[in-house]
Amino acid sequence: xxxxxxxxxxxxxxxxxxxxxxxxxxxxxxxxxxxxxxxxxxxxxxxxxxxxxxxxxxxxxxxxxxxxxxxxxxxxxxxxxxxxxxxxxxxxxxxxxxxxxxxxxxxxxxxxxxxxxxxxxxxxxxxxxxxxxxxxxxxxxxxxxxxxxxxxxxxxxxxxxxxxxxxxxxxxxxxxxxxxxxxxxxxxxxxxxxxxxxxxxxxxxxxxxxxxxxxxxxxxxxxxxxxxxxxxxxxxxxxxxxxxxxxxxxxxxxxxxxxxxxxxxxxxxxxx
Amino acid sequence: xxxxxxxxxxxxxxxxxxxxxxxxxxxxxxxxxxxxxxxxxxxxxxxxxxxxxxxxxxxxxxxxxxxxxxxxxxxxxxxxxxxxxxxxxxxxxxxxxxxxxxxxxxxxxxxxxxxxxxxxxxxxxxxxxxxxxxxxxxxxxxxxxxxxxxxxxxxxxxxxxxxxxxxxxxxxxxxxxxxxxxxxxxxxxxxxxxxxxxxxxxxxxxxxxxxxxxxxxxxxxxxxxxxxxxxxxxxxxxxxxxxxxxxxxxxxxxxxxxxxxxxxxxxxxxxxxxxxxxxxxxxxx
Numbered sequence: 286x287x288x289x290x291x292x293x294x295x296x297x298x299x300x301x302x303x304x305x306x307x308x309x310x311x312x313x314x315x316x317x318x319x320x321x322x323x324x325x326x327x328x329x330x331x332x333x334x335x336x337x338x339x340x341x342x343x344x345x346x347x348x349x350x351x352x353x354x355x356x357x358x359x360x361x362x363x364x365x366x367x368x369x370x371x372x373x374x375x376x377x378x379x380x381x382x383x384x385x386x387x388x389x390x391x392x393x394x395x396x397x398x399x400x401x402x403x404x405x406x407x408x409x410x411x412x413x414x415x416x417x418x419x420x421x422x423x424x425x426x427x428x429x430x431x432x433x434x435x436x437x438x439x440x441x442x443x444x445x446x447x448x449x450x451x452x453x454x455x456x457x458x459x460x461x462x463x464x465x466x467x468x469x470x471x472x473x474x475x476x477x478x479x480x481x482x483x484x485x486x487x488x489x490x491x492x493x494x495x496x497x498x499x500x501x502x503x504x505x506x507x508x509x510x511x512x513x514x515x516x517x518x519x520x521x522x523x524x525x526x527x528x529x530x531x532x533x534x535x536x537x538x539x540x541x542x543x544x545x546x547x548x549x550x551x552x553x554x555x556x557x
Numbered sequence: 558x559x560x561x562x563x564x565x566x567x568x569x570x571x572x573x574x575x576x577x578x579x580x581x582x583x584x585x586x587x588x589x590x591x592x593x594x595x596x597x598x599x600x601x602x603x604x605x606x607x608x609x610x611x612x613x614x615x616x617x618x619x620x621x622x623x624x625x626x627x628x629x630x631x632x633x634x635x636x637x638x639x640x641x642x643x644x645x646x647x648x649x650x651x652x653x654x655x656x657x658x659x660x661x662x663x664x665x666x667x668x669x670x671x672x673x674x675x676x677x678x679x680x681x682x683x684x685x686x687x688x689x690x691x692x693x694x695x696x697x698x699x700x701x702x703x704x705x706x707x708x709x710x711x712x713x714x715x716x717x718x719x720x721x722x723x724x725x726x727x728x729x730x731x732x733x734x735x736x737x738x739x740x741x742x743x744x745x746x747x748x749x750x751x752x753x754x755x756x757x758x759x760x761x762x763x764x765x766x767x768x769x770x771x772x773x774x775x776x777x778x779x780x781x782x783x784x785x786x787x788x789x790x791x792x793x794x795x796x797x798x799x800x801x802x803x804x805x806x807x808x809x810x811x812x813x814x815x816x817x818x819x820x821x822x823x824x825x826x827x828x829x830x831x832x833x834x835x836x837x838x839x840x841x842x
Contacts, residue, residue, distance in 0.1 A: 350727065352723070352726065352727065355723070355726060357644070380729055380730070380731050381729070382729075383726060383727055383728065383729040384728075384729030385729075387727065387728070388723075388727035390720060390723060390724065390727070392720060394718070394720035394721060394723070394724045395724075396721060396724065396725075396739060396743075397721075397742070397743050398742070406725075406728060406730075406738070407728040407729065410728065410729065410730050410731075410734050410738070411729060454724070457724075457728065458727070458728070461728060461729065
């Protein structure tokens with residue numbers, strides 16, 4: 286981990302803020318999943334959300350594209366500004382939000398369609414009227430999958446390996462030219478080699494996109510991210526568990542010189 | 558234990574073979590005895606030695622296809638609503654109701670078709686001169702088959718992994734797009750299975766047609782659902798009611814087996830076709 290972190294030791298250039306989150310609370314029914322989270326996501330950076338199970342990192346991620354709207358009992362309060370738009374404003378259509386903010390899920394979830402149709406799905410439903418073939422090739426190339434699939438675009442996506450399927454899902458997400466790509470533990474179902482490929486891919490993707498990644502794997506956060514947010518589980522006065530943000534800083538700081546004891550305990554493996 | 562189960566398997570296979578053998582044997586007997594000219598006639602009147610097989614075949618095809626025209630949109634619509642749109646509380650309430658509907662005895666629906674659908678729908682809405690028509694039976698059978706179609710296709714829709722819906726929403730698809738472009742194609746083999754099941758049930762359905770399609774003892778050949786008519790099953794039932802009469806008319810009795818074997822082959826071909834179709838269009842997930 287040392288080498289990767291040192292190479293980025295100099296302070297990051299402050300690029301423009303894409304998401305500005307303040308006082309974010311999420312409830313699922315009576316369950317207070319996330320409490321008072323404040324965090325900024327910056328353009329062309331990779332921001333990692335780490336922490337133990339149940340700390341609410343995936344919940345926070347799913348606020349960024351309003352995926353939580355799909356859960357009937359979910360309630361979101363506080364403010365998330367996407368550029369200068371209030372993401373949860375009454376005039377914001379979650380469907381439009383998701384066309385700007387792509388998502389890659391924990392388990393590869395290609396559609397039971399051909400490789401081509403998987404990538405073309407997003408552009409098609411958004412009414413894309415340019416050269417679809419070219420767009421599909423571009424997206425697959427960016428996802429480092431083109432060379433492996435260019436001769437079998439009409440084969441089922443299910444014929445691909447797990448790692449290939451996940452890269453296909455990344456290609457599918459970027460085919461709609463999103464502004465941000467959210468990744469929810471994108472490599473947790475993959476073997477180490479496939480994981481490395483995804484990590485390499487992310488480094489290339491951040492040239493064009495802003496990336497937020499949730500990961501269980503601290504080494505992964507240290508290897509790929511520019512900034513890291515560490516979440517943990519707190520007991521509320523009522524005895525209920527709730528997720529809180531402990532510390533948010535440049536990744537090199539979090540991993541070498543964390544400001545909070547709880548962060549240090551977690552990254553050195555004393556907890557979690 | 559192993560022998561017991563083997564014995565059971567053998568018995569059930571043996572019974573099936575015996576049924577087909579007796580069907581075939583009697584049907585062959587019928588085709589040998591019958592005056593060949595009476596196999597193509599104006600209609601099916603077994604007690605007058607008019608055995609136009611095309612009459613009950615046409616009746617079956619028309620009745621079951623029209624029934625599926627009723628049951629497919631109703632059943633699929635109900636399934637899509639229950640699986641994709643209904644709130645969990647509504648669904649918990651409606652699903653058992655649907656399953657109760659599936660258990661309504663067909664004789665009850667036959668009665669309902671004859672006394673309510675006939676006069677109120679067929680005569681009033683469609684201006685038919687008579688209430689008891691093939692269409693009357695078709696609507697009744699369609700209602701009878703709807704819960705089956707709805708229940709089986711709802712299971713198929715719910716079996717589509719949530720991850721696929723999330724993938725679709727994550728790409729900025731609306732609910733309706735997700736249902737149409739992701740969930741329905743992924744569930745198509747189950748939905749086809751539900752329609753084939755429904756069609757088989759409609760073809761085999763006897764009581765509703767027997768009571769509501771307006772044929773007494775026999776029927777003229779017709780392809781028009783607004784005429785009275787009979788189907789393979791209803792024709793068998795009407796010959797078989799009053800067994801002493803049948804015993805006196807050997808040829809009419811054997812004719813029943815000719816109908817039976819025809820029914821058997823129609824179902825067989827249908828199963829084979831549906832199997833091939835499902836194999837071809839299935840999207841595996």
